[in-house]
Amino acid sequence: MQPVVVGLTVVMVLAAVGGVVARMLRQPAILGYILAGIALSFFGRNVDLVAAMGQLGVTFLLFLVGLELPIAQLKKMGRTAVITGLGQIVFTSICGYFIARLLGFNAVTGIYLGIALTFGSTVMVVKLLSEKRDLQSLYGKIATGYLLVQDFVAIGILTVLAGLRPGEVINWVNLLGVATKGALLVGLAVWASDKILPKMLDFLGKSTEVLFVVSIAWCLGIAAAVSWPGIGFSPEIGGFLAGLALAGAVQNLQIMARVRPLRDFFLTLFFVALGANIGWENIGRMAVPAVIFSLFVLIGNPLIVMLILAFQGYGRRVAFLASTAVAQVSEFSLIVIASAARVGYVDRSILGLVGLVGIITMTLSTYLIWYSEHIYKVIGNFLKILEFRHKTEKVKGEERLKNHIVLFGHNRTGKVLKPILEKIGKLVVVDFDPKVVEEIGGVYGDIADYELYDELNLNDAAMIVSTVSDVEDNLQLLSSLGKKRPIAIMLAADTNDAVKLYKAKADYVLIPHTVGGEYLGHLLSTHGIDRNFIRSHGEAQKERLLLGK
Structure with missing residues (x-):
């Protein structure tokens, strides 16, 4: 037992140091955890145990994804998000595939590398845009919209991979079988969320501790059930289905708040294990393809998004700023490759390669997003070519506006x-x-x-x-x-x-809050505690609000 405790202590100390250093350098914590894993490879302590515990982290991650599945938000994103998200996935996958083939990788590995290079990190981008206070800007809404579409596609790919058995040949019959089983399981989860679970959770919700324990048991129980050979999906997809079943519950926010720390702990172990699989001994062999793929992600992906947005009529500034959000590989990219390696479609070394690309692109794209406005001022004039279908309406009238x-x-x-x-x-x-x-x-x-x-x-x-x-x-x-x-x-x-x-x-x-307080203060100082006036004033405001809808 003692070696396990010592090994886990080493892992968490390295992860903590890596996370703190990453934070000081304004980098995502994931980067620090991967670097901690590379350092862990020198000690060689309990890497297999860490990887197994890391799988729980991915399971809890997808459990929370299912819990907060933002289908309503996806509908609101509309045409721009769907066209940009799907278009970027298609073009990046094709380009990534051919780059991989030119570098000597086989066809199957090339397909998975092409797919892995498409996904940007929604968590990282949203955090950076929030810190920049650009989340509600036009380009911020476009970026988060198409990243959300990518997340949905990533979950679909993970579902297919999770339904394939190790060494199983990919053909249309197998894919159709996996898709059918996946659709049935999703339908069953949605049915349970509507017919069975609400009453049970209403009873359990009276005790937050019991609710938390039951939620974890539900997640792990469904994960174990779907990984049964008769069903054949991975535990991670079981976590997603378990979360989807609880998505409609009134207590879902409470469950998310309590599960997140547990997810973060185990997910940290996943990224540490990923870094340990890279190892210093493999970096020299992976350096050239990693640099080439990283340059493609940092330059090629934004160019693809800029062109797609330009064809939809957006201006060069919006197109450039929105495109920086996809200049890194995401946690979903790493999870997809890990799933492909699990079923034997790619070698384990490819996971290390994508991890190395992740280190490079996450590091550089953080600064690219943070200083995007400054970069645009330098290269903006060279991007005029993108305004062949500029969507901005011109101010009507031949004469310049005045006193308007x-x-x-x-x-x-x-x-x-x-x-x-x-x-x-x-x-x-x-x-x-x-x-x-x-x-x-x-x-x-x-x-x-x-x-x-x-x-x-x-x-x-x-x-x-x-x-x-x-x-x-x-x-x-x-x-x-x-x-x-x-x-x-x-x-x-x-x-x-x-x-x-x-x-x-x-x-x-x-200042809305200040003005509201001043206005209410004026009403009260003028009319005092006049029940009839306050009610009539409130009714009049309600009518205006209803008419404005």
């Missing part, structure tokens, strides 16, 4: 302001939602796109109103104004952002 009002964002605040501003003067509404632009006849564009400012002739405007809460975008807008400044009204998420905007010479900053 520009409203950025037709969101909840902008929707209320629009009819009032139209009465004051000539109004131009700018929004990044094509459906909104088509409906109201505005200008399609992003507030962060400084190339749009000249078209809108902002310096000759009478007033500019931004209902976008991103402080960096608003600061950029204010900095673009000349000495003859129009009235500038900005929206801020909090008081700290408001102070920054006032220092940048905003004339008025709207």
